[in-house]
Structure formats: structure tokens, C-alpha cells
Amino acid sequence: MKTKKRDLSVLTRVITLAGPYKQLFVFASLLAIILAPIATLKPRLIQEMTDNYIVNKDLAGMKVLFLILLSVLVVEAVFNYFFNYITSLLGANVVKDLRLKVFNTITSLRLKYFDSTPIGNSTTRTINDIETINSIFSEGIITIIADILTLVAVLGMMFYTSWKLTLFCMMTLPFLLIAAYIFKEKVRASFQKVRNEISKMNSFLQERISGMKITQIFNAEEQDRAKFKKINYDYTTANLDSILYYAVFFPVVEIISAASLGLMVWYGARGMLQDTISIGVMVSFPIYLSMLFRPIRMLADKFNTLQMGIVAAERVFHLVDQEELREVEGNLIPEKLEGRLRFDHVSFSYSEQDLVLNDISFSVEPGQSLAIVGSTGSGKTTVISLINKFYEVQKGKIYLDEKDINLYQIQALRRRIAVVLQDVFLFSGTVVDNISMRDPSISREKCIEAAKWIGAHEFIEKLPGGYDFPVMERGSTLSMGQRQLLSFARALVFDPDILILDEATSNIDTESELIVQHAIEKLIEKRTSIIIAHRLSTIRKADRIMVLEKGKILEFGTHEQLINIPDGHYKLLYNLQFENSNYQI
Numbered sequence: 001m002k003t004k005k006r007d008l009s010v011l012t013r014v015i016t017l018a019g020p021y022k023q024l025f026v027f028a029s030l031l032a033i034i035l036a037p038i039a040t041l042k043p044r045l046i047q048e049m050t051d052n053y054i055v056n057k058d059l060a061g062m063k064v065l066f067l068i069l070l071s072v073l074v075v076e077a078v079f080n081y082f083f084n085y086i087t088s089l090l091g092a093n094v095v096k097d098l099r100l101k102v103f104n105t106i107t108s109l110r111l112k113y114f115d116s117t118p119i120g121n122s123t124t125r126t127i128n129d130i131e132t133i134n135s136i137f138s139e140g141i142i143t144i145i146a147d148i149l150t151l152v153a154v155l156g157m158m159f160y161t162s163w164k165l166t167l168f169c170m171m172t173l174p175f176l177l178i179a180a181y182i183f184k185e186k187v188r189a190s191f192q193k194v195r196n197e198i199s200k201m202n203s204f205l206q207e208r209i210s211g212m213k214i215t216q217i218f219n220a221e222e223q224d225r226a227k228f229k230k231i232n233y234d235y236t237t238a239n240l241d242s243i244l245y246y247a248v249f250f251p252v253v254e255i256i257s258a259a260s261l262g263l264m265v266w267y268g269a270r271g272m273l274q275d276t277i278s279i280g281v282m283v284s285f286p287i288y289l290s291m292l293f294r295p296i297r298m299l300a301d302k303f304n305t306l307q308m309g310i311v312a313a314e315r316v317f318h319l320v321d322q323e324e325l326r327e328v329e330g331n332l333i334p335e336k337l338e339g340r341l342r343f344d345h346v347s348f349s350y351s352e353q354d355l356v357l358n359d360i361s362f363s364v365e366p367g368q369s370l371a372i373v374g375s376t377g378s379g380k381t382t383v384i385s386l387i388n389k390f391y392e393v394q395k396g397k398i399y400l401d402e403k404d405i406n407l408y409q410i411q412a413l414r415r416r417i418a419v420v421l422q423d424v425f426l427f428s429g430t431v432v433d434n435i436s437m438r439d440p441s442i443s444r445e446k447c448i449e450a451a452k453w454i455g456a457h458e459f460i461e462k463l464p465g466g467y468d469f470p471v472m473e474r475g476s477t478l479s480m481g482q483r484q485l486l487s488f489a490r491a492l493v494f495d496p497d498i499l500i501l502d503e504a505t506s507n508i509d510t511e512s513e514l515i516v517q518h519a520i521e522k523l524i525e526k527r528t529s530i531i532i533a534h535r536l537s538t539i540r541k542a543d544r545i546m547v548l549e550k551g552k553i554l555e556f557g558t559h560e561q562l563i564n565i566p567d568g569h570y571k572l573l574y575n576l577q578f579e580n581s582n583y584q585i
Contacts, residue, residue, distance in 0.1 A: 007307075010313050010314050011136075011310055013313070014094075014133060014309070014310070017094045018137070021094070024089060024093070028083060028086045029142060029145065031079055034079060035076065035079050035083060035146060035149075036150045036152070036153040037153050038075065038079065039150050039291060040291075042072060042073070043285075043287035043288050043291070044157060044161075045065060045072065046069070046284050047280035047284035048280065049065045049066070050278075051278050051279065053065060055280075083146070087139075091133075091135070091136070092134065095130050095131065095134045098316065102316060102319060102320060105319060106126070109322060110390065110392070111390045112350070112391060113322065115350065118203035118207070119203065119206045123202050124195075124198060124202045125316050125319050128202075129195070129312040129313075129316050130316060132308055133312050133316065134309075135305050135306075135309050136306060136309035136313070139302060139305045140302060140305050141306060144302050147298060147299050147302065148299070151295050151296065151299075154295075158288050158292070161281055161284065161285070161288075162271075162277060164267075164271075165264060165268055165271065165277060168263055168264070168267045169261075169264045169267075169289060170260075172256045172257075172259050173260075176296055179249060179252050179253065180297075180299065180303075183246075184304050187245045187246070187307075188304060188307045188308075190241040190245065191242060191307070191308045193238040194238040194242060195311065195312065198235060200231055200235075204228060208224055208228070250297065253293065257290075257297075260289055261289055264286070264289060268281070330408045330409050331407070331409055332403065332407045332408045332412070334401070334408070334413075337401055337416045337417075337528075338366045338401045338497075339366040339497050339498050340365060340400070341398075341399070341530075342361075342364075342398070342399040343396070343398055344396050344397045344398070345360075345361050345395065345397075346359070346386070346393050346395065347393065347394050347396055348382060348395075349394060356551050357379045357382055357383070358551040358552050359395070359552075360379075360552065360553050362546060364528055364530070368528060369524050369529040369530075369542045369543045369544070370542060370545075371533045371539045371542035371544070371545045371546070372530065372545075372548060373539065373570065373573060375549065377550075379550075379551045380502075380548055381502055384419065384532070386398060387530065388413075388414060388419065388500075389406075389408075389410055400413075416497045416498065418491035418492070418494055418496035419500040419502065420491045420500070421502045422502055422503040424475065424480075424483040424484055425475075426471050426478070426483055426486065427471070427473070428470075428472060429470070429471060430465075430467065430468045430469060430470060431460055431468070431486065432444055432467045432468065435447040436493060437490065439494075444467065446493055447467065447493055450490075453489075454488040454489045456486060456488070459482055488520075497528065499524065499527050499528070499529040500529070501520070501529065501531045501532065502532045503532050503533075521541065533545070539559065540559045543558070544556065544557065545558065545562055545570060547562070547569050547573075555569055
């Protein structure tokens with residue numbers, strides 16, 4: 001009972017999505033109502049033609065009735081065309097709107113969702129599941145209504161023509177209904193399995209294709225092929241199960257239909273001999289039966305299609321309704337930030353168990369630079385993630401310009417903060433597209449100016465097409481150093497008030513580092529900057545250095561202050577790098 005109520009609730013919600021297109025919905029429903037009686041006219045006209053004209057050899061009357069029959073067929077064909085077109089158009093429009101809504105939802109979710117959800121799952125929701133929802137309109141609810149109306153009209157005409165013959169033919173109907181119910185339930189279960197398997201396949205392919213370089217480096221192709229073979233087998237098996245139910249159901253329907261036709265012939269022949277049933281009735285009744293059993297047979301499939309759409313819609317709505325994973329929005333929209341940053345007893349955990357940051361407090365004044373050092377897992381990257389509101393803190397407060405960071409509108413906040421990551425992600429498109437992120441407010445000239453400032457202009461000009469050079473997915477056609485330089489230009493072109501460098505020069509060679517170092521220093525002079533330390537030259541010139549270890553602040557001060565702490569953690573790191581210039585802290 002709970003499942004049926006949930007299905008009805010989901011179906012109602014799907015139908016409400018057609019609100020902006022209610023005229024199409026109403027028009028399709030009217031066509032369904034009109035088509036039902038039109039469909040019953042054909043066998044009725046054939047009956048009249050047989051009894052009143054063919055038997056009496058009235059050729060003139062037969063020609064007139066034939067033209068009427070032909071007109072009915074043409075009208076029905078035209079109405080069917082518009083019915084199918086409108087239902088498909090309605091479904092396509094709803095799917096278009098829903099896909100935009102799902103994508104907007106995905107882009108507004110916290111990173112916590114993406115940390116725990118395979119990319120393939122979101123892809124499946126946005127593409128496969130939404131396409132299945134389309135079938136609710138194109139093959140589901142409206143066509144089901146049309147088929148039910150046709151059944152009612154056909155049964156009404158059959159009872160009107162010969163109620164005794166109709167009742168005799170309907171003796172097989174209970175068997176058909178039982179078969180349809182079993183078919184519907186079995187295919188529903190198999191469909192859910194198919195959706196789960198295709199989600200697994202999408203996730204696997206997304207991950208393995210993105211990481212193909214690592215797969216080939218470690219010679220793991222055979223293991224991946226074996227894994228994909230298993231996933232592909234499970235998906236194929238799930239599809240074959242649903243095909244098996246179809247392969248069994250339709251022959252069963254044909255047998256039941258043939259049995260009903262046999263009963264009609266047997267009972268109808270007796271009626272003809274007793275002059276209680278006419279030849280026209282015997283000619284028209286097989287057509288009625290065909291019109292009756294075809295919708296019943298298709299209804300089971302369409303109910304299943306409707307159920308598939310409901311299951312898919314439930315999965316999509318589950319994603320859309322992820323309110324607890326949506327980013328917390330404020331309404332404060334600053335035109336410019338002073339850059340005063342303060343962490344006040346902040347604690348944070350990704351898993352709500354082990355604290356990544358444990359009661360840390362520090363402040364950065366406008367225009368100051370703060371370098372953060374520490375071992376892997378100490379919480380360095382977490383600090384900058386919290387500044388960008390990628391995650392919500394469990395305890396404490398973060399203040400920006402003495403205002404709670406949660407008061408800021410997310411887009412407005414992030415527009416004033418630029419981040420350069422160690423792992424540079426470039427998108428398919430031109431060099432200019434990747435620098436401007438396709439922001440219409442950023443001109444080509446501004447992109448070129450930023451590239452010159454950061455020292456990327458020279459290598460860009462040497463590329464085929466220059467700034468129009470097509471960058472492949474993830475920047476695979478560029479070197480690591482070139483990608484990093486583009487990421488610097490991308491950060492600078494937005495003219496941020498706060499600059500965050502997350503080991504941003506770790507993938508740049510010594511020569512490239514010298515190119516960007518001067519530009520970085522000029523940029524830091526005017527802006528508050530947070531630098532996750534990697535090379536000694538950057539650390540030494542920072543106004544303050546914070547040493548993190550296991551989520552706690554061990555040391556905080558200038559380079560000179562920390563280097564003079566006996567047995568200090570920073571001093572140890574400094575000495576290690578001094579002894580080995582290639583060592584990165």
C-alpha cells in the first residue's frame with residue numbers, strides 16, 4: 001500500500017511538470033477521447049456493409065459506405081498523427097525543463113555529495129533516467145487513457161451488437177488479466193535491476209576512461225577488462241531477464257486471443273444456423289476482438305513503461321530534493337572585499353567522526369599573505385575549501401571582513417576569491433575559453449593581458465591558432481607547466497580580492513617558476529593571499545606562516561620567528577629542504 005501511495009505521489013509530481021504545457025496536455029487528452037469512438041466505427045461500418053449491401057448485392061450503397069469507411073480511416077490516421085506528435089512534444093518539453101533543473105541542482109550541491117557519489121550516478125540521472133521519464137507522456141499516462149477509452153468504446157459496441165456473443169468471448173479475459181499482472185510485476189523488478197546496472201556501468205566507464213593514463217602506466221588493462229566484462233555481463237543479464245518476460249507474455253496473449261476467437265466462431269456459427277447472429281456480426285466481431293486484445297496486451301506493456309518512468313522519476317526527484325546537500329546561501333553581495341579573514345575555534349570533519357581541523361583560530365589582515373605548511377593530511381587544503389564555502393563547519397565560525405561567511409551569497413563570494421590548484425582542470429574549448437571560463441564580462445583582450453602578466457603569452461602565441469588553440473578535455477594536449485600557467489592566467493583575469501595558491505607551482509619546472517614568481521609577488525602585494533607552501537622561496541616571503549599537524553596549529557609567526565624556535569617543526573622542515581633543494585614542504 002505504501003509503495004502504491006508513493007508511486008501515485010511521484011506520478012502526480014511528474015504530471016505537474018507539464019503545467020507550463022497544459023494546453024498540449026489538454027489537447028492530447030481531447031484527441032484520446034475523440035479517437036476512442038472513431039476506432040469502433042470501422043467494424044460497425046463493415047458489419048453494416050456486409051448485412052445490408054454485400055448480402056443484398058447493393059453495389060451503389062456499398063460504394064457509398066466504402067467511401068464513408070475510407071473517410072473514417074483517413075480522419076483516424078490524421079488524429080493519430082497529431083496525438084502521437086503532441087504526446088511526444090509534451091514529453092520532450094518536460095524532459096528539457098527537468099534536465100535543466102537537475103543540472104542546476106547538481107551544480108548547486110556541496111562537494112560532500114561529489115565526494116561520496118560516483119560521477120556516473122549523476123550522469124545516469126541526468127541522461128538515462130530523464131529520458132525514461134519522457135515515456136510517461138509519450139507512451140505512458142495519456143496513451144493508457146486513450147487505450148482504456150478505446151476498450152470501453154469497443155466493449156460497449158460489442159455488447160450493443162451481441163451481448164451474448166460478447167460474454168461468451170470474454171470467458172478468457174480473467175486469464176489475460178492474470179497474465180498481464182504477473183508480467184507487469186516481473187518486468188518492473190527487472191527494470192529496477194537494469195537501472196542499477198547501467199548506473200554501475202556509467203560510473204565504471206567514467207572513472208576508467210578519465211584515469212586511462214594511470215591504468216596504462218600500471219599495466220592494469222587486463223584487470224579493468226575483466227571488471228568491465230563482469231559489469232557488462234550483469235547488465236546484459238538484467239536486460240535479458242526483461243526480454244524473457246516479454247517473450248513469454250506476448251505468445252500467452254496470442255494463445256488467449258486465439259482461444260477467444262475460437263469461442264466466438266463456435267458460438268457465432270451456432271447463432272448463424274439459428275438465425276440469431278448475422279453474417280455481418282461474424283465478420284465484425286474478429287475485428288472487435290483484435291481491437292480489444294491489442295490494447296489489453298499493450299496496456300500491460302504501457303503500464304510497465306509508466307512504472308519504469310515512475311521509478312526513474314523517483315530517482316531523479318531524490319537527487320533534486322537533496323536539500324541537506326545544497327550549499328547554504330546568504331544574501332550579502334560585496335562589490336569588493338577588504339580581505340580580512342578570521343577563523344574562530346573552527347572544527348571540521350568530512351565523515352563527522354575524525355576531525356580534520358580541531359579548534360583552530362587564526363586571522364589574516366587585508367593585504368597580508370599567509371603560508372600554510374604541514375604534512376599530508378594535516379588539513380591544509382581543508383582550510384581553503386572552507387574559505388570557499390565548499391563545506392560547512394561543524395563548530396566555530398569563519399569571518400570575512402568581520403561578517404559570518406555564511407551571510408555571503410556563494411557566487412558573489414567566490415567571484416572575489418581566486419584559487420589556483422595543484423591539479424589543474426582544463427575544459428574542452430579554446431585557450432581563451434579556459435582563461436575566461438566563458439564569462440561574457442571578460443573580454444579576449446583582458447585574457448591576453450592576464451596571460452602576458454603571468455608570462456603565459458609567449459607559449460600561447462606559439463600554439464597552432466594561438467588563443468584559439470583547441471584545448472582537449474583535461475588539457476591533455478598541453479604540458480603540466482603550460483596547464484599551470486593557464487590556471488594562473490584564469491585566476492588573475494577575475495581580479496580577485498583574495499588569492500589562494502594550493503601548491504600551485506609544484507608542477508612547474510624551475511624555469512617556469514621564475515617566470516610566474518614575479519607576477520605572483522606583484523599580485524600578493526595588493527591582495528590577501530593564502531598559500532599552501534611547497535617551495536621555500538614562497539614561504540620565506542609570506543607575512544605569516546602557519547604550521548598545521550593533524551588538524552591543529554603547532555606554530556604561527558613569521559619566517560624569522562619560526563626558524564628561531566629550538567626544535568621547532570617549521571625549523572625541521574626548513575633544514576630538510578635546505579639540505580635537499582628538491583624536497584617540497
